Amino acid sequence: MSERFYADGRRYDRLFPGGEQAIAFYRAEADRQGGSVLELGSGTGHKLVPIASDGHPCTGLELSPEMLAEARRKADDRGVEVTWVQGDMRSFDLGRTYDLVMIAANSLLHLHEAADVVACFRTVRRHLAPGGRLVLDVFNPSVEVLARADGVRRRRDALSFADPDRGILHVDVAETYDAAAQVTRGTWSFSTDAEADVVVAPLGMRSIFPQELPLLLSLGGLRLVERYGDWSRAPFTGESPLQLCICEAD
Incomplete structure (x- = not known):
């Protein structure tokens, strides 16, 4: 599988530097939603550590122990507290709910089977607080x-x-x-x-195609309420590079 690709958190960050627009978007969503934040596939904490530094109680769930180790190092270096959990986004139970759940940077696309995507959404649904939202981004297939x-x-x-x-x-x-x-x-x-x-x-x-995504969300007990085409919140079109989705419990 892809374990070797994620076996070195620092190499991953050097391979994919930057991402300031994405960080700004997710920080704004956390501020707009308020309360606690859970990120699935949290990687090296590229987005979650800045959100935690804004004062939000944050939890990051990540399958790769190497990526988690780098995330812990980053959080410690910045003096912010984040709860890090090793786990599979398809099936987990953290014993609580969250105001915002994030699945950023195409992390959802590591689930190759439709049944796994739906299982992930159902698990997210169980972890959403009343009025909570799921925010995710995946590329728009070309x-x-x-x-x-x-x-x-x-x-x-x-x-x-x-x-x-x-x-x-x-x-x-x-x-x-x-x-x-x-x-x-x-x-x-x-x-x-x-x-x-x-x-x-x-x-x-x-690849998750635009008409497919709302159906998968619906099977997971969620509904798509907003979809943007880029980090500036431009309307989604067939030519958009991203599917940037705001979702709520159905």
């Missing part, structure tokens, strides 16, 4: 992009980053798209100029 997933290994120059131990790490990706499963399966290879494939990690991501 048929053109999916058609280019032909299994050919290609260099992603924009993803190159500096590693303190190895120098510049280059990133090559080879992907295929399984249309029946709606899953893109990739192999990510990290190399230096002196050494090829110092890390090779598989990564599979599901």
Whole structure:
């Protein structure tokens, strides 16, 4: 599966730096909703630690122990308190409810089966306080992009980053798209100029199409109340890069 891809929290943050617009959006949603926040697939705490620093009681649930370790380090460095829990977003019981539940940065797309997505939504529903909201973002699938997933290994120059131990790490990706499963399966290879494939990690991501998402939410006891197309809250269209969704209990 994708465990090796998430086996180094600091490498992950160097691979995907920035994200200030997404952080600002989720901080604003936490402020608008008020109260407690739960993030599923909380990763290295990239969004949750800033939200906790705003004074919200926060809990992060993450499957990868390595990502959790990096999240704990970040929270400790900033002097903020976050409850970190290792767990699976499909099935968990934290014994309480939350005013805001977040599933950010395409984390939902690690669930490849529709039944797993619905199970996640049902579990979210059980953890929503009265008036609580689920906010999530997933990419808006592009048929053109999916058609280019032909299994050919290609260099992603924009993803190159500096590693303190190895120098510049280059990133090559080879992907295929399984249309029946709606899953893109990739192999990510990290190399230096002196050494090829110092890390090779598989990564599979599901596509959830725009008409499909409200149905999956409904099966999980939730309903879509707002959907934006980018972090500026532009209206969602077929050309939007994101499906940025605000959901409530049905």
